[in-house]
Amino acid sequence: MSLGVKSRRVLNRLLQAVPTIFGILVVCFLLTRALPGDPAAYFAGDMADEASIEQVRENLGLNQSMPMQFVSYVSDLAQGDLGVAISTGQTVTQELAKRLPASLELTLAALLLSLVIAIPLGVLAATRPNTWVDHLCRFLVTAGVSLPTFFTGLALLYVFYYLLGWAPPPIGRLDMMFLPPETVTGFYTIDSLIAGDWALFKASLAQMALPVITLALFTLAPIARMTRAAMLQTLSSDYVRTARAAGLSGRRVLVTYAFRNALLPVVTTLGMVFSFVLGANVLVEKVFAWPGIGSFAVEALVVSDYAAVQGFVLSMALLFVSLNLLIDLAYTLIDPRVGEEE
Amino acid sequence: MTSSPATSPAAPTREGHWHHLRYIMAENPLTGISFAMFIGLIIMAIFGPYLVPFDPVATGAGPALKPPSLTHWFGTDHLGRDVFSRVVVATRLDLLISVSAVALSFVFGSIIGSLSGYFGGWTDRIAGRFMDTIMAFPLFVLAMGIVAAAGNSVENIVYATAIINLPFYARMARAEVSIRRNAGFVQAARLSGNSELRVLFGHIFPNTLPPMMVQISLNMGWAILNAAGLSFIGLGVQPPTPEWGIMVAEGANFIISGEWWLVVFPGMALMLAVFTFNLIGDGLRDLVDPQRRT
Numbered sequence: 001m002s003l004g005v006k007s008r009r010v011l012n013r014l015l016q017a018v019p020t021i022f023g024i025l026v027v028c029f030l031l032t033r034a035l036p037g038d039p040a041a042y043f044a045g046d047m048a049d050e051a052s053i054e055q056v057r058e059n060l061g062l063n064q065s066m067p068m069q070f071v072s073y074v075s076d077l078a079q080g081d082l083g084v085a086i087s088t089g090q091t092v093t094q095e096l097a098k099r100l101p102a103s104l105e106l107t108l109a110a111l112l113l114s115l116v117i118a119i120p121l122g123v124l125a126a127t128r129p130n131t132w133v134d135h136l137c138r139f140l141v142t143a144g145v146s147l148p149t150f151f152t153g154l155a156l157l158y159v160f161y162y163l164l165g166w167a168p169p170p171i172g173r174l175d176m177m178f179l180p181p182e183t184v185t186g187f188y189t190i191d192s193l194i195a196g197d198w199a200l201f202k203a204s205l206a207q208m209a210l211p212v213i214t215l216a217l218f219t220l221a222p223i224a225r226m227t228r229a230a231m232l233q234t235l236s237s238d239y240v241r242t243a244r245a246a247g248l249s250g251r252r253v254l255v256t257y258a259f260r261n262a263l264l265p266v267v268t269t270l271g272m273v274f275s276f277v278l279g280a281n282v283l284v285e286k287v288f289a290w291p292g293i294g295s296f297a298v299e300a301l302v303v304s305d306y307a308a309v310q311g312f313v314l315s316m317a318l319l320f321v322s323l324n325l326l327i328d329l330a331y332t333l334i335d336p337r338v339g340e341e342e
Numbered sequence: 343m344t345s346s347p348a349t350s351p352a353a354p355t356r357e358g359h360w361h362h363l364r365y366i367m368a369e370n371p372l373t374g375i376s377f378a379m380f381i382g383l384i385i386m387a388i389f390g391p392y393l394v395p396f397d398p399v400a401t402g403a404g405p406a407l408k409p410p411s412l413t414h415w416f417g418t419d420h421l422g423r424d425v426f427s428r429v430v431v432a433t434r435l436d437l438l439i440s441v442s443a444v445a446l447s448f449v450f451g452s453i454i455g456s457l458s459g460y461f462g463g464w465t466d467r468i469a470g471r472f473m474d475t476i477m478a479f480p481l482f483v484l485a486m487g488i489v490a491a492a493g494n495s496v497e498n499i500v501y502a503t504a505i506i507n508l509p510f511y512a513r514m515a516r517a518e519v520s521i522r523r524n525a526g527f528v529q530a531a532r533l534s535g536n537s538e539l540r541v542l543f544g545h546i547f548p549n550t551l552p553p554m555m556v557q558i559s560l561n562m563g564w565a566i567l568n569a570a571g572l573s574f575i576g577l578g579v580q581p582p583t584p585e586w587g588i589m590v591a592e593g594a595n596f597i598i599s600g601e602w603w604l605v606v607f608p609g610m611a612l613m614l615a616v617f618t619f620n621l622i623g624d625g626l627r628d629l630v631d632p633q634r635r636t
Contacts, residue, residue, distance in 0.1 A: 019471070020474065020478045023471070023474065023478055024475070024478050024479065026475070027475060027479070027484075028487075031487050031488070031491040032491070142617070142620065145563070145616075145620060146563065146613050146616040146617040147613055147616075148567050148570055148571065148574075148587075148590075148609065148612055148613065148616075149571075150571065150574050150590060150591075151590060151605070151609035151612065151613065154590065154593075154594055154597050154605045154609070155605070155609070157597055157598065158597050158602050158605070162597070162598060162599075162600050162602075169598065170598070274480070275477075275480045275481055275482075276480075276482075278480035278482075278483060279480050279481060279482025279483055279571075280482070282483070282486070282575065283571055283574060283575065286574070287594065297486065298575045298576070301486065301490055301494075301575065301576065301577065302576055304490075304494075306490065306491070309486070309487060309491075310487065310490075310491075312483075312486075312487075313479070313486065313487035316479070316480050316483040317478060317479045317480070317483070317484075320478070320479065320480045321478060
């Protein structure tokens with residue numbers, strides 16, 4: 001019975017993503033059509049005359065009505081066609097697919113690290129208000145929202161690379177001395193473990209350390225803040241008081257009653273955190289010369305490679321939607337109230 | 343006889359406000375400091391160009407890449423420009439970008455949100471769908487896309503930052519208006535023959551301003567970070583214009599050879615500005631809404 005309710009919820013949530021994705025497609029389409037000047041003249045190049053511009057217009061389908069252009073845009077997308085990146089001459093889809101694992105490895109590692117630090121920190125701060133843990137939490141939260149990520153990254157680089165010499169130079173995912181591991185997942189750390197190459201694993205981890213810490217410092221703030229606030233709220237609730245009055249152990253009250261309920265608003269904030277982390281990712285990749293899709297987009301922006309930028313915006317938006325979808329599904333599954341309503 | 347009971351209840355409320363303000367300031371001295379820093383920022387933005395010792399764009403104001411000294415407080419950059427002068431002068435442009443962006447999103451967000459909160463129905467549904475679509479993008483990435491499509495200029499940085507902030511204001515205005523839509527004073531205003539729009543913008547909207555002010559202040563810091571991030575990756579502001587984001591970007595090339603002052607001073611200015619607005623926002627929230635104090 002409860003299983004049926006849950007699967008219906010999951011299906012509903014999947015259906016809700018459809019209009020969102022449609023909206024994203026419309027916005028991306030409008031962005032490509034809002035290019036400064038005439039896109040046909042742009043794609044025809046500087047040397048083109050009237051006739052060849054007209055020819056390009058015909059080829060690109062720009063002489064058709066907007067709805068027709070939208071339909072052909074979507075059908076191109078469905079075949080994975082995002083156009084050709086001018087800077088490299090390869091298709092945008094290939095370029096993005098090649099660089100996506102690098103970005104994902106960085107982003108997911110940073111999210112994991114910030115969750116592992118922020119949630120215990122928030123819980124401790126809420127259970128021990130006005131102690132050093134609480135002050136540390138408040139300090140990290142304020143610093144995290146005020147520090148620009150690119151500045152944190154550069155400051156860490158100065159201290160740990162230039163002054164202390166602990167970190168490797170910011171030259172991407174691997175030192176020149178190493179060859180990348182055989183591709184299984186595309187994540188160098190995991191692939192090197194699969195290959196059983198311990199030195200390679202350490203080298204890739206060393207390259208990742210500073211960018212991951214930079215991103216994690218930034219995402220830590222909203223998660224810790226929300227955990228602390230949610231824990232304070234659940235700890236002062238009636239059901240926690242009842243559980244305490246019934247003589248349950250402090251640990252049991254904290255974990256089973258307070259923490260599990262406090263987790264729900266924290267999971268909801270993760271949506272906002274994803275939005276931040278995907279944006280900050282671009283800046284961190286530029287600082288550390290990380291060969292992900294963010295630095296690809298920055299390079300494309302500099303040379304006005306519009307197809308590449310649009311492809312980047314679209315793929316980031318789709319990534320964001322799917323991360324949110326995953327979180328919502330997890331929410332449906334962990335929420336103890338779901339399934340008790342019928 | 344009639345005037346004294348009418349004025350006496352009014353007097354304690356005003357005094358009460360001041361008392362409350364003093365109480366908040368005493369409990370959290372950071373709020374007082376943040377107001378002082380805010381005034382400092384405003385002075386730097388208005389009078390900065392007249393106060394600085396060197397021309398911020400003049401190359402060769404001193405020897406290139408020298409660490410902070412008595413003549414050049416924040417050192418000099420690779421073209422021999424004075425970093426201190428550049429950091430101070432940049433305040434105006436950075437604040438101008440974020441203030442105009444926040445003002446635009448406040449005005450349009452409040453209008454859209456108020457209309458959808460007041461009228462509901464299709465207005466609400468269409469506006470809500472529109473805002474959801476903006477929020478479906480990672481916001482910084484959307485700003486990058488907008489600037490790339492609309493053209494690389496400072497103006498477009500302002501528009502892009504305004505668009506990505508729009509949903510926050512629209513949602514807040516909608517929530518604040520819809521809870522007051524049928525309040526007693528609103529019905530009274532309607533009964534006395536005010537038009538719907540007049541009721542909405544003359545009677546309901548002013549009541550939403552206190553929470554909106556908090557939102558504006560918290561949002562300013564975020565807008566500054568966003569705009570600086572965009573110029574850090576080479577959008578909008580072009581060199582040699584002094585701007586904090588682009589100064590950090592220029593200094594980034596020198597950090598691995600140890601010239602820290604090129605990055606640290608503009609970065610610190612950026613951080614202090616964001617910090618100031620966040621603290622003011624928290625302080626205002628304490629004043630407006632004592633329940634959400636943390």
